[in-house]
Amino acid sequence: MSFAKVFSPQAIARALERAEHAKAADVRAALDSGAPDAASFAALLSPQAASMLEEIAQAAHRATVARFGKTIALYAPLYLSNDCVCTCTYCGFSLGLDITRKTLRIDEVMREAQLLAGQGFRNLLLVSSEHPKLVPPSYVAQCVRETKRVAHYVALEIAAAEVPEYRQYVEAGCDGVVLYQETYDPEVYARHHQGGPKKRYAWRMDALERAAEAGVRHLGAGVLLGLADWRFDGLALIEHARYLQRHAWRSVVNVSLPRINPAAGDYTPAKPVSDAQFVQLICALRIALPMAGIVLSTRETAALRDRLVPLGITHMSAGSSTEPGGYAEPGTSGEQFHLEDVRSSVVVAHALRELGYDPVFKDWELMAASAQTQTAGV
């Protein structure tokens, strides 16, 4: 399987062009028609749909409650390293930027993990920039194995890898892999990824399939909004997620749609996305992917995050730090991006309860088979 081989940017562009003239009936057809081809969801991203946002939001809300109930899973990112060999125009860790670089030692990783566990988190996302020498697969696997002692669910948001590396991570206890394509527009992708292994657009696009092949149970696809046209990336993300759901049928597919905000590189988004467009995209993703989790990061403001919860969000980070070592010693190394929602996990959980949602800190319980036999002796 290879999504990169079947994905056609031209077909996406054509579907969006047609959708520019979508009528209310086309939008309603996309709302009601169950599982049409991905292109028909273009109507949900259309200007016509923008004028029907409340109707679409109601449908998105119903679909979310039906599948996920009134619960929001909370997780915390744990940054392992900001040493990076990639040049990505928008990223605070990009090669050559003058920031304090750091790759955590295992004991430092565990100090961070224990702090997060103390706050109630049982779901960790280990995040790292890309550096084959300083952040090799053996180090990543060790980080997974160790953090799995205090967390029940450990996912990775790190460099794209090959199947054997992903197997190594799964054996260490890795439960999920998050890997954003950033943008599905090949020209924009080339412009923003100027150096390092991340330049390989198609290889990155197929990385989640390789992870699934290695037995990774949760896959996170996503786009970084602000780089390319949001409608294009939204529809491409829908196609990709649907492809993964069919081909990697054993894995849960989640999607993320972070919006660019200021980082050390001072990148200004070429294609800024308004709040209304952001809401339209969240609702479209929910309708098109009723069984996918939708992840919301702390890049958004607290006020907006609270309003987005009923629309289709199922997973939120909280109390986050985006610098390596930032929970134990904030301000000692460069951050990847600036946080908008700086509320602690306790405050976020309280806000969710006020909204009538149950904040879920733990929703997973599977040790790696190897780790289980060691600890339980069975």
Added chain:
Amino acid sequence: MTDPFTLGGRSFGSRLIVGTGKFSSPEVMADALAASGTEMVTVAIRRVDLDAPQNPITDFIDRDRYLILPNTSGAADADEAVRLARLARSAGLPPWIKVEVIPDARYLLPDPVETLKACEQLVREGFIVLPYIHADPVLAKRLEEVGTAAVMPLAAPIGSGKGLKMEAAIAIIIEQALVPVVVDAGLGVPSHAAAAMEMGADAVLVNTAIASAAHPARMAHAFRLAVEAGRTGRLAGRAAELSTAAASSPLTGFLRET
């Protein structure tokens, strides 16, 4: 008339089993459990923090009132289900286990081969085993043979609320079963539960239909009434179903006239 439901050597006054996922808060869940009249609630082991002193779910379940039925949700093969079951038992949860082996990430349909394997192993280890299965009559018999305490066929995919889509197959399972049959998953409204009980199911399990209702406690109460109505209707012995009307003044009545 008392009509206890016996399962795994234990007697239950209610034939409604309630799931604990998807509720907006533990308090809402606790109210719904009370309104449902249930005596058995299923809890996903993956949601319970077995190491923590406090648990947002199990702390709200009165163990004197409800039997906690741990389930292996999240397991994708037999090994994982067995490990989860052992983990629950070693953490002090009852040795009852609802076996869910679900490799399918979207429709959440169970794997029959791995389910059978997991059940065989768990029965050997002394668990009271309740497998969640597709409505497959042969699989139900195979599970009964390895010693499961019940079989739990799905009415429709989990959370779908579509009702008794598997009616014909469930009817065969009920007709053949030597262990209790609990219809699990897909019941969307109280009438679905009543229909399952009228068919002869021994009990039903409901989660999403209650948890995602606008008023969970009220819906839980409605399901309680529906299960009781369906069961009572079953025991009352229904009038025969005919494809034509039966006239109360028969056409040949005159022959007996004198």
